[in-house]
Amino acid sequence: MNDDEHSDSNRMEATVRELLTEMKDASETIVDLAYASLMYNSKDIAEKVEEMDRDIDDMKFAIRTKILMAVRTKEDAREMTGVLQVASAADRISEAAGEIVKLLHVPKEERPFINEIINESDEKIMMTRISPKSDMAGNTIDQLAVEASTGTKIIAMKNRYGWIYNPDGDVKLRAGDDIIVNGSLDGFSRLKKFASGDLPWEFPEMEFAED
């Protein structure tokens, strides 16, 4: 194999790796969002799920094309077969999420048991509002390290501009924002106290931050 082919194959690997990471992350978020759409009877969240489902589908086709173009040896083929299987699994998970949001067409009076099940789950979905008294207001999700500090993950939020789904770490939280999180009940109780301003936020220590 000459050098050009080597760098081509490295580029292919990087693209495939990025696509697979994105598919994995999206396939996990989309299931949380699907349950949240039923929980809060939200068409907006359901539409986001449908959009993500289509995106994941596109990524599945993109990853297949990249791999088929680049595979040259039997060993490559074996390794990439595993990658393709994982990509398909992520796609199947997102399709299942798409099926879950279809239940939104059923009037919510007909499906109260779904909320009960979500409320009793290990991973719960809950909503709270950021109070003007809260230390969280004015800080980004990364500055707060919300997941690391409370074990709850913000899967969606509504601010004055509208909904943001699976918000990035650089999104700033402001007073009045509604956040939908998933995580443990225990973690949520702490988060709620931080969000209401009853507890001062414990900012993460920098010594454990990534260098």
Added chain:
Amino acid sequence: MDRLDSMLLELKDTSEFMVDLAYSSLLYNNRDIAEEVINMEVKMDELGDEIQKSLLDMAQKNPESVMKAFVAFRLQIAIEDIANAAASIADVVLRGYASSPVIHMSIKESEWTIERATVSETSVLRDKTLGDMRLWSHCGMFVMAIKRGAQYIFRPDKWTALREGDVLIAVGPEESADYFIALADGSRKEF
């Protein structure tokens, strides 16, 4: 919560756990973990059958519950699909197709990191239960499995006590990985 709802709850929780566990089996290319995912899949199928029979029975006895049966059926099928997808990920490991560095790296770079840490003699976690330590709400790390000697304890509960030498496999935000490892190896003493 009635028996049917409890079964659906069990189905939902297990499906989510299976996905995390399946990705761990892939990250470590670990057959023991992959086999547990497959075992869970078998139990999920049995539970799914039982749920479907109960739903049909319920709808037959009480025509007003047809809509609930319909919704629960659809939900059960979607959840089973998720569990099947998890099993198909574990299958990559069992068939020996998980050796690619691309797979390993793509999971490592995920927002949700999977970490392994060994409980040392001086660790604050030693001889404490998971319920005492509340790692999940304190640092977001959820312990999925414990390797004790040659045995695995999957899906440990809050009463599970940690022993010196236990290898914890946890999933959580990447910011917490170092903190979690430091608690286990004894270099960090307080939360």
